[in-house]
Amino acid sequence: MNTSIYRSAITELFGIRLPIVAGGLMWLANAEYVAAASRAGIIGFITAASLPDLDALRDEIRRCRELCDGGPFGVNVSMLPKLVTGEKTQEVFELIVSEGVRFVETSGRSPEDFLPLLKRAGVKVLHKVASVRHAVKAAELGVDAVSIVGAECGGHPGLDMVGSFVNAAWAEGQLAVPYLIGGGIGHGSQIAAALAMGASGVAIGTRFLVADEIWAHPNYKQRLIAAQPVDTDLCMQSVRNTVRALRNDTTAAVKAMEAANPQVSIQELMPLVAGKIGRNAYVTGDWNNGILSAGHSLAFVDRQEPLGAIIQRLSAEMEQAIARITDPALR
Known part of the structure; x- marks a missing residue:
């Protein structure tokens, strides 16, 4: 695969082969999953909120570093919309810095209060938002990149509920920092389209939930495989x-x-x-109980396999999409 055609500000920022970010998955994005992403040429983020305390987070970071064998990885810090008594966000960021983690994914509220600490340590900040307007605000604060998740996403699509296809082109004229498009992304042709519209890459969550490295029960994964976007x-x-x-x-x-x-x-x-x-x-595996985030990219969730195999399929689909653009006979 000619990876040079997929080189972007995001691949340069994270030192990855493909313009794909495996966003933090609450309870699920552990060292094994994040390291598998790194080995496959993309980047993933350990979800700090999934760990019970700071010691456990430190252990998970160190375990991930060993499994990545020098490859890039980061930590996801999901903050509550407002500061609450007893919140340990400051301590989490201090731990991230002390452990030499190079990348963080932030979400939930503005990371403004923590940017000086992170910038001094040379940590690159990807901030996740649910609208272009919030992406613009985050860019003005000085984050290194933004991830814009559209209405199709699993988890929290925000209040604006604008779709990813619109966000991808809309953001291009408004942002001076690299941006990712997330929400409903699960096929390589969508990645090629996002790049064509101005994005530097994509953020993927739901499509990766059936990876072997996700520790969740097989019955849950089988339900995702059977599900459709309307589910x-x-x-x-x-x-x-x-x-x-x-x-x-x-x-x-x-x-x-x-x-x-x-x-x-x-x-x-x-x-x-x-x-x-x-x-x-x-x-x-009792998928009938609980709020289990899942987005419209359920359309592409068709079997359980290693994360590396899913990413290989996405790569092949990207190549096919590019070929269709350059060869009218394939359209």
């Missing part, structure tokens, strides 16, 4: 925390509560949406 639900709009998740008993119950009481509080929803319920689903 997701949007819920929690009433508390301005919209989430796209695999349709199941929990999403139905949450939507019913929201319909019955549009003023429902997050505290009332918590017995259904607490993260520990979702984590238990990954352990047991």
Whole structure:
């Protein structure tokens, strides 16, 4: 494969072969998964919030570094929308710096307060947002790159709900920093299209959930393989925390509560949406319970295989897409 045609500001920033970022997956993006991404020529991020304490995060970083064998990796720091008492975000960033981690993925709220610390240490910051307008604000703060996730994404698509195809072209005229497009990305032709529209790469989550290196139960992965893009639900709009998740008993119950009481509080929803319920689903394979983030790229989730094999398929699809552009006979 001629990787030079895929060289971009993102491949240069992270020192990767392909313009693909495996975004942090809550509970799932551990050292084995992130190292597999590194070995396959892309970059992944350990999700700090998945670890119980700072010592566990330190151990996971060190284990990942050994498994990567010199390859790039990062840590995802998902912050709550507002600072809360007891939050350890500052300590997490200090640990990341002390461990010599070179890359972080931030999300949830502005990373402004932590950028001086990270910049002094030479840490490159990729900030994830759900709209072009927030990407512009993050760029003005001085982050190194932004990841814009569209309405199709699993997890939190924000409130604007603009699709990835529009975001990819819309952002090109507004951003001076490299940007990734995420949300519904699961085929190599989409990556080629994103590059053509001005993005420096893509962020992928749902498509990688069936990788062998994801520790979740096989029954959960089989449900994803059987699912279609229409098998997701949007819920929690009433508390301005919209989430796209695999349709199941929990999403139905949450939507019913929201319909019955549009003023429902997050505290009332918590017995259904607490993260520990979702984590238990990954352990047991009981995919009918919990908010299990999944996006429209379920369209491309067709079998369980090593992460490296999925990335090889994406590479081949990118090549085929480029060939179609340059050879009219293939269109």
